[in-house]
Structure formats: structure tokens, C-alpha cells
Amino acid sequence: MEVSSTLLFALMVVAALTSIQFYKGRKLNIQLMEHYLRSIEEIVKPEDKDYVWLGGYIGFRASYKVNRDNIRKFEYTLTLLPRHSLLYFPIALLTSRHDKIYFVIRPFAEIKREAHLIQKGYYRLSPNIENEDFLQRETIEIAGKEYEALYEKKRDVIKLKELVESLSKPHNVKHVSLTPKTNVFYVLMKPEPEAIERDVKKLVRFVNEKLRESAFSS
Numbered sequence: 603m604e605v606s607s608t609l610l611f612a613l614m615v616v617a618a619l620t621s622i623q624f625y626k627g628r629k630l631n632i633q634l635m636e637h638y639l640r641s642i643e644e645i646v647k648p649e650d651k652d653y654v655w656l657g658g659y660i661g662f663r664a665s666y667k668v669n670r671d672n673i674r675k676f677e678y679t680l681t682l683l684p685r686h687s688l689l690y691f692p693i694a695l696l697t698s699r700h701d702k703i704y705f706v707i708r709p710f711a712e713i714k715r716e717a718h719l720i721q722k723g724y725y726r727l728s729p730n731i732e733n734e735d736f737l738q739r740e741t742i743e744i745a746g747k748e749y750e751a752l753y754e755k756k757r758d759v760i761k762l763k764e765l766v767e768s769l770s771k772p773h774n775v776k777h778v779s780l781t782p783k784t785n786v787f788y789v790l791m792k793p794e795p796e797a798i799e800r801d802v803k804k805l806v807r808f809v810n811e812k813l814r815e816s817a818f819s820s
Contacts, residue, residue: 705790
């Protein structure tokens with residue numbers, strides 16, 4: 603089968619663009635990973651740390667032993683858009699939409715009650731919340747976005763709302779929760795390179811100060 607010169611030229615152009623995108627996208631993702639890693643580690647100051655890379659250029663999972671103040675363990679997973687893939691990147695923009703960072707912070711203080719703030723419309727499928735049927739539910743607004751609040755006591759979700767409002771871009775927070783069964787404070791958000799240090803400081807302060815208060819622990 604004879605390949606036309608036009609088709610051959612088009613294939614060469616696509617191959618060249620794919621190669622350029624790979625090197626540029628890979629470089630940017632590596633720079634982002636290094637930036638987030640250094641910035642978060644500088645704030646958390648772990649006594650021990652462990653990293654697992656996720657597919658080379660799409661992110662990593664970090665686990666820090668802190669054992670200081672009210673933080674026993676600080677874990678997070680960073681997943682980046684596949685900027686190095688010319689063909690898959692547009693699909694990822696539709697499915698994943700943006701870079702994500704998932705914080706899982708395990709305090710020494712015991713979390714006694716469950717509370718969630720979930721940005722409306724973010725999840726295509728509702729997250730699995732074990733005690734959802736027993737939680738009170740209402741809609742609240744934060745920075746022009748509607749969030750579904752699920753809680754046992756209103757004061758808990760008010761504290762979470764205050765935390766979200768204090769972050770650099772509140773609308774970047776997609777889900778924040780307190781889960782007594784696993785004793786975990788959880789935050790899913792879109793990270794911003796220029797604001798990650800400020801935001802992580804706010805999360806650390808929240809755990810060290812607010813999670814010690816009676817509003818959460820009793």
C-alpha cells in the first residue's frame with residue numbers, strides 16, 4: 603500500500619510534536635514534583651520519610667513519621683496531569699481535570715465525630731461515606747462554590763469551613779473530612795505551586811491547634 607507524501611509528512615509532524623511534548627511535559631512534571639516535595643517536607647519536618655513514585659512522571663506518594671505536637675503521621679499523594687503525553691493529555695483534562703493532592707493526616711488526639719465538606723458536582727460518583735445515612739446534611743457556600751456538608755454536630759463542619767476559607771484559593775478544596783473510624787483528617791485539593799507552603803502550614807496548624815479543642819475531641 604503506497605503512503606502519500608501528505609500523510610507521511612503529517613505523521614512526521616505528529617511524531618515531532620509528540621517528542622517535543624514528551625520532553626517539555628516531563629521536565630515540567632519533574633519540576634512540580636520536586637517543588638511540592640521540598641516545600642511540604644520543609645513545613646512538616648518529618649523524623650522519617652518514605653516515597654513511592656507513581657509511574658515515573660505522574661506523581662508520588664509520601665509517608666512522613668512526624669511524632670511531634672498533635673501529628674503522628676503525615677501522608678500525601680500527588681497526581682499530576684500527563685503533560686508529557688501529547689495524545690493522552692487532552693483526555694486527562696476531561697477526566698482528571700487538574701493536578702490533585704490528597705492529604706491524610708493522623709493526629710494523636712482522638713477524633714470523636716464525623717464531618718465532611720464536599721464540593722458539589724466534583725465527584726462523578728458519590729464518595730463512599732460509611733455512616734452517611736446517620737449524618738445531618740445541608741448545603742453551604744464557600745468562596746462562591748456550593749459544598750455539601752455532612753456532620754454529626756454543626757460546630758465541627760463550621761471549623762472545617764473556617765479552615766477552607768483560610769486557604770489561598772478555597773475553591774481548590776474539593777473534599778475535607780474528619781473520620782473517627784480511621785482517626786484521619788483528610789483533604790483533597792488542587793495544589794498551587796506558589797501557595798503550597800502557606801496551605802500546608804494552615805493544615806498543620808489546624809491539626810496542632812483545632813483538633814486538640816473540645817469541639818472535635820469530645
